[in-house]
Amino acid sequence: MKNEPWLAERTFHHSQFWDIKRLVEQKERQGLTISLCLPALNEEQTIGQEIVILKAELADRYPLLDEIAVVDSGSTDRTREVAASFGAEVYLAAEHLREEGEQRGKGENLWKALFLLQGDILVFVDADIRNIHPRFVYGLVGPLIHDPDVHYVKAFYDRPLAFSGGLRPTGGGRVTEILVRPLFSLFYPELTAILQPLSGEYAGRRSILEQIPFPVGYGVETGMIIDIYERLGLYAFAQTDLDRRIHRNQETIALGRMAFGVLRTFMARLQRRGVVEFHDPLPSLMRQFEVGESTYRQIEYNIEEVERRPMIEVDAYRQKFHPE
Numbered sequence: 001m002k003n004e005p006w007l008a009e010r011t012f013h014h015s016q017f018w019d020i021k022r023l024v025e026q027k028e029r030q031g032l033t034i035s036l037c038l039p040a041l042n043e044e045q046t047i048g049q050e051i052v053i054l055k056a057e058l059a060d061r062y063p064l065l066d067e068i069a070v071v072d073s074g075s076t077d078r079t080r081e082v083a084a085s086f087g088a089e090v091y092l093a094a095e096h097l098r099e100e101g102e103q104r105g106k107g108e109n110l111w112k113a114l115f116l117l118q119g120d121i122l123v124f125v126d127a128d129i130r131n132i133h134p135r136f137v138y139g140l141v142g143p144l145i146h147d148p149d150v151h152y153v154k155a156f157y158d159r160p161l162a163f164s165g166g167l168r169p170t171g172g173g174r175v176t177e178i179l180v181r182p183l184f185s186l187f188y189p190e191l192t193a194i195l196q197p198l199s200g201e202y203a204g205r206r207s208i209l210e211q212i213p214f215p216v217g218y219g220v221e222t223g224m225i226i227d228i229y230e231r232l233g234l235y236a237f238a239q240t241d242l243d244r245r246i247h248r249n250q251e252t253i254a255l256g257r258m259a260f261g262v263l264r265t266f267m268a269r270l271q272r273r274g275v276v277e278f279h280d281p282l283p284s285l286m287r288q289f290e291v292g293e294s295t296y297r298q299i300e301y302n303i304e305e306v307e308r309r310p311m312i313e314v315d316a317y318r319q320k321f322h323p324e
Contacts, residue, residue: 003193006234011195013139014241014242017142017143020058020138023145032120032145033067033121034119034120035066035067035117036054036125037070037109038127039072039127040127046129047079048086049132051070051087051088052086053133053134054068055086064141065123065137067117069117070083071110072090072091073108073109097314099316105215105220106216106220107220107223108216115311115320119206121204124202131246136242139242140155140240142240144238149236151208151237152208152224152225152236152237154197154239155199155200155201155242158244158245175262176196178259180262183266187270188226190234196239198221198222201242204224208228208236210321211312212310213227217261218260220265226266227269256288257301260303264282268305284303284304284305286300286303
């Protein structure tokens with residue numbers, strides 16, 4: 001396979017970047033700044049621990065991170081208060097770029113982070129990780145600091161599933177293996193070498209992230225990978241093994257809605273390339289069922305997968321980051 005050399009050359013283990021002091025020296029020699037974004041919605045149980053651990057090691061002890069920020073979707077718990085109390089910058093997504101209208105979703109938070117944060121490199125880490133460790137950051141920025149030809153780094157890891165009161169040592173990645181990897185195998189075979197395309201942890205250079213659209217919902221990770229691949233090719237990517245990630249697992253019925261959103265994002269890109277043609281717009285209604293004793297209830301979810309235009313096209317962004 002064409003992607004086997006890439007797999008060997010661009011796949012790392014976080015232990016290769018354990019020397020944080022050396023990373024900081026290389027970062028400063030290159031004049032780089034690095035921002036960490038924690039996109040959040042109702043994560044008061046875990047976000048404080050994440051900020052404490054990452055700030056202590058990667059900002060206070062070693063200045064690898066120039067900025068730690070939470071971009072919140074509108075939490076109804078104490079997520080924003082907890083995050084601020086532990087020293088993170090906190091932004092409510094709906095209060096920024098109001099002239100662009102308001103959307104809800106993780107992708108909206110990531111898109112607005114490009115405007116709100118200052119870094120040349122942006123690292124995105126989900127806010128629900130129960131075994132947070134500095135490797136979730138230095139393992140992702142390491143390849144970007146070491147190699148200027150790397151523009152985007154994905155995490156992969158073992159994701160144990162809560163099962164019968166314990167942890168099943170292998171599991172997770174269900175939507176990847178059932179939906180995304182088959183689609184990549186059919187239409188983007190080189191991308192099958194990205195082991196966990198839907199992982200929630202990744203880092204990228206502003207110079208490419210500002211050039212691509214952001215689906216606001218479930219399709220944001222898939223859309224990012226395809227759009228960067230079409231612009232820069234496979235060797236713009238790297239991936240890092242972070243060993244293990246423990247987080248809140250979703251039920252299968254919720255994963256069905258996620259798969260629907262990912263599929264809409266994928267089909268939009270195939271249509272854009274001229275690979276497929278639809279005579280009518282794709283439906284946005286996802287139908288699922290609840291079954292009880294002699295009752296069958298259909299539930300409809302409207303999953304549109306709205307996409308934000310590339311940030312470079314937004315006037316306020318250009319004035320802030322490209323005033324010339």
